[in-house]
Amino acid sequence: EDVEVLHWWTAGGEAAALNVLKEDLASKDIGWRDMPVAGGGGEAAMTALRARVTAGDPPTAVQMLGFDILDWANQGDVLADLSEAATAENWDAVIPAAIQKFAKPNGTWIAAPVNVHSTNWVWANKAVLDELGIAQPTTWDEFIAALQKVKDSGKVALAHGGQPWQEATIFDSAVLASGGPEFYQKSMIDLDPEALNSPEMVAAFDKMEQLRGFVDDNFSGRDWNLASAMVINGEAAFQIMGDWAKGEFLRADKVPGTDFLCFRVPGTEGVVTFNSDEFVMFKQNDDAAKAAQIEMAKAAESPEFQSAFNIVKGSVPARTDVSDEGFDDCGKQAMKDLKAASEAGTLLGSMGHGHANPAAVKNAMYDVITAHFNGEYDSATAAEELLNAVEGAQ
Amino acid sequence: MSGGAQDQAIRTGRVTRTFIYVVLIFFALFYLLPFFIMLINSIKPLPEITGGNMMALPTDPTIEPWKSAWSTAQIGVEATGLKPYFMNSILMVVPAVAISTILGALNGYILTKWRFRGDNLIFGLLLFSCFIPFQIVLIPMAMVLGKIGLAGSLTGLILVHVVYGIGFGTLYFRNYYAAFPTELVRAAMMDGAGFFRIFWRIMLPVSGPIAVVCIIWQFTNIWNDFLFGVSFGGLDAQPVTVALNNLVQSSTGVREYNVHFAAAILAALPTLLVYIVAGRYFVRGLMAGSVKG
Amino acid sequence: MARSDRAPQDMRTTLQNWLPKLVLSPSLAAMMVFVYGFIIYTIYLSFTNSKMLPSNEIIGLENYTRLFGLSAWTTALINLAIFASLYIVICIAIGLLLAIFLDQKIRGEGVLRPIYLYPMALSFIVTGTAWKWLLDPGIGLENTMHLWGWESFKFGWIKDRNYAIYTLVIAAVWQSSGFVMAMFLAGLRGIDNEMLKAAQIDGASNWNLYRRIVIPLLRPAFLSAFVILAHLAIKSYDLVIALTGGGPGRATELPATFMYSYTFTRNQMGVGAASAVIMLMGVAAVMVPYIYAEVKESR
Amino acid sequence: MPFLDIDNVTKSYGNVEVLHRVDIGVEEGEFLVLVGPSGCGKSTLLNMIAGLENITGGTISIKDRVVNDVHPSKRNIAMVFQSYALYPNMTVGQNITFGMEMHGIPKPEREQKLAEVAKLLQIEQLLARKPGQLSGGQRQRVAMGRALVRDPDVFLFDEPLSNLDAKLRVDMRTEIKKLHQRLKSTIVYVTHDQIEALTLSTRIAVMNKGYVQQLGTPKEVYDTPANMFVASFMGSPSMNLLPATLREANGGLAAELTGAEGQQIMLNLSQNGPNLRSYLGKPVILGIRPEAITDADGVDRNAKNTQALRNMVHVTEPAGSDTFVETSLSGKACIARMRADVDVHAGQPFDFVVNMDKAVVFDPETEDRIVD
Amino acid sequence: MPFLDIDNVTKSYGNVEVLHRVDIGVEEGEFLVLVGPSGCGKSTLLNMIAGLENITGGTISIKDRVVNDVHPSKRNIAMVFQSYALYPNMTVGQNITFGMEMHGIPKPEREQKLAEVAKLLQIEQLLARKPGQLSGGQRQRVAMGRALVRDPDVFLFDEPLSNLDAKLRVDMRTEIKKLHQRLKSTIVYVTHDQIEALTLSTRIAVMNKGYVQQLGTPKEVYDTPANMFVASFMGSPSMNLLPATLREANGGLAAELTGAEGQQIMLNLSQNGPNLRSYLGKPVILGIRPEAITDADGVDRNAKNTQALRNMVHVTEPAGSDTFVETSLSGKACIARMRADVDVHAGQPFDFVVNMDKAVVFDPETEDRIVD
Ligand SMILES: Nc1ncnc2c1ncn2[C@@H]1O[C@H](COP(=O)(O)OP(=O)(O)OP(=O)(O)O)[C@@H](O)[C@H]1O
Ligand SMILES: Nc1ncnc2c1ncn2[C@@H]1O[C@H](COP(=O)(O)OP(=O)(O)OP(=O)(O)O)[C@@H](O)[C@H]1O
Ligand SMILES: [Mg+2]
Ligand SMILES: [Mg+2]
Numbered sequence A: 001e002d003v004e005v006l007h008w009w010t011a012g013g014e015a016a017a018l019n020v021l022k023e024d025l026a027s028k029d030i031g032w033r034d035m036p037v038a039g040g041g042g043e044a045a046m047t048a049l050r051a052r053v054t055a056g057d058p059p060t061a062v063q064m065l066g067f068d069i070l071d072w073a074n075q076g077d078v079l080a081d082l083s084e085a086a087t088a089e090n091w092d093a094v095i096p097a098a099i100q101k102f103a104k105p106n107g108t109w110i111a112a113p114v115n116v117h118s119t120n121w122v123w124a125n126k127a128v129l130d131e132l133g134i135a136q137p138t139t140w141d142e143f144i145a146a147l148q149k150v151k152d153s154g155k156v157a158l159a160h161g162g163q164p165w166q167e168a169t170i171f172d173s174a175v176l177a178s179g180g181p182e183f184y185q186k187s188m189i190d191l192d193p194e195a196l197n198s199p200e201m202v203a204a205f206d207k208m209e210q211l212r213g214f215v216d217d218n219f220s221g222r223d224w225n226l227a228s229a230m231v232i233n234g235e236a237a238f239q240i241m242g243d244w245a246k247g248e249f250l251r252a253d254k255v256p257g258t259d260f261l262c263f264r265v266p267g268t269e270g271v272v273t274f275n276s277d278e279f280v281m282f283k284q285n286d287d288a289a290k291a292a293q294i295e296m297a298k299a300a301e302s303p304e305f306q307s308a309f310n311i312v313k314g315s316v317p318a319r320t321d322v323s324d325e326g327f328d329d330c331g332k333q334a335m336k337d338l339k340a341a342s343e344a345g346t347l348l349g350s351m352g353h354g355h356a357n358p359a360a361v362k363n364a365m366y367d368v369i370t371a372h373f374n375g376e377y378d379s380a381t382a383a384e385e386l387l388n389a390v391e392g393a394q
Numbered sequence B: 001m002s003g004g005a006q007d008q009a010i011r012t013g014r015v016t017r018t019f020i021y022v023v024l025i026f027f028a029l030f031y032l033l034p035f036f037i038m039l040i041n042s043i044k045p046l047p048e049i050t051g052g053n054m055m056a057l058p059t060d061p062t063i064e065p066w067k068s069a070w071s072t073a074q075i076g077v078e079a080t081g082l083k084p085y086f087m088n089s090i091l092m093v094v095p096a097v098a099i100s101t102i103l104g105a106l107n108g109y110i111l112t113k114w115r116f117r118g119d120n121l122i123f124g125l126l127l128f129s130c131f132i133p134f135q136i137v138l139i140p141m142a143m144v145l146g147k148i149g150l151a152g153s154l155t156g157l158i159l160v161h162v163v164y165g166i167g168f169g170t171l172y173f174r175n176y177y178a179a180f181p182t183e184l185v186r187a188a189m190m191d192g193a194g195f196f197r198i199f200w201r202i203m204l205p206v207s208g209p210i211a212v213v214c215i216i217w218q219f220t221n222i223w224n225d226f227l228f229g230v231s232f233g234g235l236d237a238q239p240v241t242v243a244l245n246n247l248v249q250s251s252t253g254v255r256e257y258n259v260h261f262a263a264a265i266l267a268a269l270p271t272l273l274v275y276i277v278a279g280r281y282f283v284r285g286l287m288a289g290s291v292k293g
Numbered sequence C: 001m002a003r004s005d006r007a008p009q010d011m012r013t014t015l016q017n018w019l020p021k022l023v024l025s026p027s028l029a030a031m032m033v034f035v036y037g038f039i040i041y042t043i044y045l046s047f048t049n050s051k052m053l054p055s056n057e058i059i060g061l062e063n064y065t066r067l068f069g070l071s072a073w074t075t076a077l078i079n080l081a082i083f084a085s086l087y088i089v090i091c092i093a094i095g096l097l098l099a100i101f102l103d104q105k106i107r108g109e110g111v112l113r114p115i116y117l118y119p120m121a122l123s124f125i126v127t128g129t130a131w132k133w134l135l136d137p138g139i140g141l142e143n144t145m146h147l148w149g150w151e152s153f154k155f156g157w158i159k160d161r162n163y164a165i166y167t168l169v170i171a172a173v174w175q176s177s178g179f180v181m182a183m184f185l186a187g188l189r190g191i192d193n194e195m196l197k198a199a200q201i202d203g204a205s206n207w208n209l210y211r212r213i214v215i216p217l218l219r220p221a222f223l224s225a226f227v228i229l230a231h232l233a234i235k236s237y238d239l240v241i242a243l244t245g246g247g248p249g250r251a252t253e254l255p256a257t258f259m260y261s262y263t264f265t266r267n268q269m270g271v272g273a274a275s276a277v278i279m280l281m282g283v284a285a286v287m288v289p290y291i292y293a294e295v296k297e298s299r
Numbered sequence D, E: 001m002p003f004l005d006i007d008n009v010t011k012s013y014g015n016v017e018v019l020h021r022v023d024i025g026v027e028e029g030e031f032l033v034l035v036g037p038s039g040c041g042k043s044t045l046l047n048m049i050a051g052l053e054n055i056t057g058g059t060i061s062i063k064d065r066v067v068n069d070v071h072p073s074k075r076n077i078a079m080v081f082q083s084y085a086l087y088p089n090m091t092v093g094q095n096i097t098f099g100m101e102m103h104g105i106p107k108p109e110r111e112q113k114l115a116e117v118a119k120l121l122q123i124e125q126l127l128a129r130k131p132g133q134l135s136g137g138q139r140q141r142v143a144m145g146r147a148l149v150r151d152p153d154v155f156l157f158d159e160p161l162s163n164l165d166a167k168l169r170v171d172m173r174t175e176i177k178k179l180h181q182r183l184k185s186t187i188v189y190v191t192h193d194q195i196e197a198l199t200l201s202t203r204i205a206v207m208n209k210g211y212v213q214q215l216g217t218p219k220e221v222y223d224t225p226a227n228m229f230v231a232s233f234m235g236s237p238s239m240n241l242l243p244a245t246l247r248e249a250n251g252g253l254a255a256e257l258t259g260a261e262g263q264q265i266m267l268n269l270s271q272n273g274p275n276l277r278s279y280l281g282k283p284v285i286l287g288i289r290p291e292a293i294t295d296a297d298g299v300d301r302n303a304k305n306t307q308a309l310r311n312m313v314h315v316t317e318p319a320g321s322d323t324f325v326e327t328s329l330s331g332k333a334c335i336a337r338m339r340a341d342v343d344v345h346a347g348q349p350f351d352f353v354v355n356m357d358k359a360v361v362f363d364p365e366t367e368d369r370i371v372d
Helices: A012-027 A040-054 A066-073 A083-089 A097-103 A126-132 A140-153 A164-189 A199-212 A224-233 A245-251 A287-301 A303-313 A329-344 A359-373 A379-393 B014-042 B046-051 B064-072 B083-113 B119-131 B134-147 B154-178 B182-190 B195-206 B208-224 B227-232 B240-248 B257-288 C011-046 C062-069 C071-102 C109-121 C124-135 C141-147 C164-189 C193-201 C206-217 C219-235 C238-243 C255-265 C269-297 D042-050 D092-102 D107-121 D136-148 D166-183 D194-200 D218-223 D228-233 E042-050 E092-102 E107-121 E136-148 E166-183 E194-200 E218-223 E228-233
Strands: A002-007 A031-036 A061-065 A111-113 A115-118 A121-125 A156-158 A236-240 A260-264 A272-275 A277-281 A347-349 D004-013 D016-026 D031-035 D057-062 D077-080 D154-158 D186-191 D203-208 D211-216 D240-249 D252-258 D264-268 D283-288 D306-319 D322-329 D332-339 D349-355 D360-362 E004-013 E016-026 E031-035 E057-062 E077-080 E154-158 E186-191 E203-208 E211-216 E240-249 E252-258 E264-268 E283-288 E306-319 E322-329 E332-339 E349-355 E360-362
Touching (some): A002 A040, A012 A031, A040 B134, A040 B227, A111 A287, A115 A303, A140 A156, A140 A199, A164 A236, A164 A347, A260 A329, A277 A287, A329 A347, A359 C255, B083 B119, B083 B154, B119 C011, B134 C255, B182 B195, B195 C011, B208 B240, B208 C109, B257 C124, C071 C206, C124 C238, C193 C206, C193 E077, C219 C269, C238 C255, D016 D057, D031 D042, D186 D194, D203 D218, D240 D264, D252 D283, D306 E166, E016 E057, E031 E194, E042 E186, E203 E218, E264 E306
Parallel strands (some): A002 A061, D077 D154, D154 D186, E031 E203, E077 E154, E154 E186
Antiparallel strands (some): A115 A272, D240 D283, D306 D322, E004 E016, E203 E211, E240 E252
């Protein structure tokens, strides 16, 4: 029996990591039918998925993120029930509750979480910081001062790509830095109108404005990895980006701690905004396919795969009981943070990556954030518009 | 069009001619520029690209990117390069172009030579279908394909392309056949030939020029299609554009621009070839049919 | 006159009368289902509360109200107006210019023509990256000019909210103007040579010859070019995705990208369908008169 | 019943009637020419015989079989089209045998027939060529060959010569005539060239605006045209139609005309029947053919009623074999045909001689010929 | 030097020479017709005069000015094209005034000229129409109007009538003739219709394969053709060219021919010069025009040298005004033109009368006429 897997992990490292899973399944006589659809953070893949589901021919497993999963879960009877695998492997215990919110939305396991990315990281070029005598900042103001210092030196302070999702990534941190996790929960996840148009939100937008001042003129449309490259090359000092950026540094033979630094965005320590890739399982009709699907879920959730995959991918395992052996320093740090945040209840879904609110709301927020970042609104207006947009999209 | 047969009706002075050549060459450079960039960067090693001038000629040319793009680049889980997807595209394009062209020819033949009440309305309806934005048909099309059991199959994909190719095919052939003497059809009828025999023996053999236009048009459209391929291609029928997209749009990791460019050129090679080889019949075919000058 | 011996219609005659309709019917049926059926379905969807997948809950005109309340949609419409008018006008101008020049018995026409035409063969999936590079001030034309010593050269439109839409025009013109050229060239080659001779005998300079005689005679080619370009402009999608992704901000959003994103990435299929219906109405406004004329002419 | 019977046939496009109750019978072996100005319905009628157009009213029968609803390919008719309609993608040989192939005639028989016809038409050496490589006259012969191999009941020709240049047209005309004389086939032939009509036909149907104006032998049509339309349509240059007044003169009848300088001219008529007499004193139209107006030397020696007439010459047109002279009578241009050498000059008066044997008279109101 | 001088002009396309050293002088007010079969180079020559084709060798001058390198718009020439080349996007009025507009003539003057010309050509009521709404004859007049308003040094016409039907062609021919007589303009006129050539021209240049075969008045060309090509090209039906042997007879010369049944026929020639005598006993070609072979009653009463001749009739073609009779002489078909009423029947012998006054004799080798 085969499993059909729709995903957008087509880059070399990711695909190699997936191969681990593929081979694991092969050893159980389960074939892997690959359906990669790259582009736009899975947008194209979601379109293709919709076509396949509408046609009544869904794939076995689909790489999916955040609220897309919930949307599908609410579409009625299209997803599979993975309870068998979950019980066997005791997923309830080892997977953080915040992630279960997506993988087990209505009390049944429908998805196998593969990894957890955290998005509130700063990546910094150590050589540049050393040269300018900048220490790792620990508060927002220190961060701003450091950025200013870099800017004064003539280098680009903050490497950034002008794409809505990248701006939203920064915005996650800005909200956290200005209001803390409760405010984040209220505004981004609960979508409380008062929180959305509040002084804290205005402050968050002010922070965005501050950051905007440290970005070079040529940022619009730039891909995130090019921004990373600027940090790697020493053209720029900092980048705020999810942990996938680490891969770029590693691939350029940079060593964490010596060549580059990774630290939480100042002002967001103790909080982890995450996004989690999961294999959502679609309901299969015949028993053999169902069995293969369960096997795949088990394999995806096995510590071996979780470890192997996430070492390559730069993220951390979705289950908290995996050994950190083999992970680099940043990875080890991330695993620790995750566990701590999960226990403290500060593991929060990233708005920028669709783990805080539904796609419609997310995109509506994108619109406002991007418009503000590009100077269309001042902060007060932006906060108002944010409320309007969210209400409009609901 | 060889210039020789047609005498030059308009005389131009030497200065004007020089100016004309300058303008023509300027535009040729403009049209070539993107392709030039793709080409030279596809034979540079990666560091030379990231570190150098986009327009500089390669100092250390290599064909590695091409090899990689063709056979070893990572498309999904497998590092197959574009090679297998090429076959998919060909398997899709050839029947889709053939069927839609033949249907277009038959429709054009009927709408000009076997006229009946309401034929113009039908032609109008067919023509309008050329202009429907494809995004809106995705969901209903998926439903229909699922219902008829062709979802995710090559056959289904071919069906989709044929359906949306009929409109232009009919337009081209109808305009061409409109100028074709009806007396020939009548003569064949008097000779005792029926509907199909007139088509095969009389109409089709003289449809060369317009068939070229139609085939070029359908070929490029179908070959370049991404949306239908990704939505309806399923697992085994993913065309090369989807593979190219997977290669170029991969979300993380080092961007191997040289490989991307090589892959892009490879993916475009068949259409380029079609334009260059058949291009000279294109204007002639347009003259014969679709544009009434 | 014995009328009784009037022969009944024989089999073959009957068959021959029905065959054309029979052969046409699959195409027609396909059209009815796959085009008009789908259009009706889309119209239906635009009145429903469809989100991620189609739903049957009718909510009246709400989607339309919402659509026109969205500033992004307004932006998309304005962008389309700017983009389409520039794109059509420039394509036609360049196409006509090149066609006229190429028609002067140019040596090397056989080489130039495919060069002008080839962009039509390439989709923006293929050329998108190259275009992005070219237009990017950091690595593209601007940078190259700087490297070549022209320090004051500035070409950063793609990064500028107010100008990005024009970079789309440049790339779109690059793709289609060669095809327009071919259409005009075909038109030019179809003009009776004697007419051109007559005008010269009448004393017309080359300029007047083109202005007064040739260009008016190319009317049908203008019309065909306009229709093809107009519908390409309305359907433009790949271009935007490949070049700007709709940015900076939403400065280059077009109705087609808007429709796609609402239907497929924002899970608001109802609003997406409503925007599709508006787009279809736009297409129809351009196409129906043309189709009517096309059909009328053959009578 | 005639071999080919066109009985009360009407044709309408939408609600425009383009043929009105046409009634023509064609006997076996006859050569019927349909002639008339452009748009008068000739092709339409031919197409209806061939089955290429529906018949709105009336019946057409061939060999006593009503063919109204018979498919063209079943009518055993062969047609030669104005543009020849040769299949451009086939060789001459294939063009000719295509019809036989369609009728399932075996190859050896086809070959043999082809050889025969090719010999008859002298196109043996052209059989392997494509139509594009043939001259107009050769194409015409191939088109004819295609019809001939079929051995049909009726041949239909739709202006087969109108695409040829004048010289070739004359040659081909003679060939068609010879062919008909040899094969004795039944032919319906459309033309708008009156010379072709007169030389080829055994009978002519002159049509105008969807009506048959006259049906008769060439001689009948030429000498006793049914009305002014037929009179002016047949013959080149066409019959002079001169306003006149009918007078009594010398015991007979005479037409009174006005010369170029206003002088009164009386031309005695050969007719003197009661019908004509009833027009006495009234305006009539006198029809005289150009060849009936000559000089004294050129006049037909067998003519019984010739009359002299002095009038001013306006234009002279020497045309090699003849000289055409334009004068004016009763305010209308009047053409005379003279010998080539005649001594006539524009701007001078000249002594014309008119042969009144074949002069005809028309009623100016109905435009019909006044039958004596 | 002539008004329009074509001096030793050659034209080559690539290395194919299509016009060979053409030498024609046209005086002011002359009406020169270029005539010849298709592809002989008529249009090419005309286009060279107009400046629409380059001149490979030789010079063309108008009014003593060499125009080889003068742009067409600067030659002060007007041209009427075969297809009329009316601008379909302009009204009739705009078509006619376009040339004046291009020459910067002010509007009131244009209007006035337009009115004049429109009146002359009787197209006043058509001025607001587009060419697409005109009949063939009307288009022809508009094309002519366009040329007329220009008041050019030379008018060029390239087969302006060949698109018209026979009847209209005759009418338009007369109009062109009248126009020339009134305006006294210099005209070069291309046609391949010999009737047009003969009736319109003051001089004719007969061309074949890029050579001028004969240049002369219509009468010269018709009566004393320079060679067999000219003889057979001019006149319709064309001159009978019969193989004969030159004999001495009755003190003069005679041509010996063979009748249809092999009987010997002697026709006395009017010529008796030394040139011709040198052919005694040798084969020659005897040229007799169809209108010179008639019946006893039809023969020209002014003819001096008429001879009877009994021969078998093959085909008769009554053509209204005349009857054409085909017989055979010396194994060649020979056409005779008779009166309409002549009593002649195919398959029976007939007493022909031949008018030998205008018979001509050709050398069978060189095909040139043997000048007496
Ligand atoms: N399909 C049609 N619809 C309407 N009217 C038509 C159609 N076909 C022909 N007619 C009209 O019928 C009349 C007769 O046409 P037909 O072709 O028989 O003329 P014709 O005598 O053959 O003329 P010509 O000598 O120009 O060939 C014309 O007035 C024409 O306009
Ligand atoms: N551009 C050209 N290149 C080569 N040969 C040419 C060209 N134009 C004309 N010819 C040749 O020159 C010869 C004379 O052509 P031209 O058009 O003058 O003939 P014409 O006498 O006008 O014939 P028609 O009566 O058919 O119009 C022809 O043999 C033709 O094939
Ligand atoms: Mg007709
Ligand atoms: Mg010519």
